[in-house]
Amino acid sequence: xxxxxxxxxxxxVSDLNKATKFYEAALGTHPNTSxxxxxFIELPGTWISLYPLERLAFVADLVA
Numbered sequence: 360x361x362x363x364x365x366x367x368x369x370x371x372v373s374d375l376n377k378a379t380k381f382y383e384a385a386l387g388t389h390p391n392t393s394x395x396x397x398x399f400i401e402l403p404g405t406w407i408s409l410y411p412l413e414r415l416a417f418v419a420d421l422v423a
Contacts, residue, residue, distance in 0.1 A: 366405050371412035378409045 372378035379398045383390050390409075391399040398409040 364404070367408060368405065369408045369410055369415065371415035372409050373412050375409060375411050382407065382409065 370378070375396070375398060379390050379392065382398075382400055386400060386402065388400060388402070391401070396411060396414065400407040400409070
C-alpha cells in the first residue's frame with residue numbers, strides 16, 4: 360500500500376500582501392516572497408502557497 364502525503368497547499372487570496380502578513384504572524388514563520396506574485400510558506404513536511412485569487416481562478420479555468 361502506498362501512502363500519499365500532501366506537500367503543497369495553494370490558497371487563493373484577495374490581497375496577497377495582507378494574507379502574507381497574516382500567515383507570517385499566525386504561523387510564526389518567515390515567508391518566501393522572492394517569486395513575483397506568489398508567497399511560499401514552509402512548514403514541517405509541507406508548503407503553503409498564497410496566490411492571488413483572480414489569477415488562480417484564471418489558471419483553474421484554463422485547466423478545467
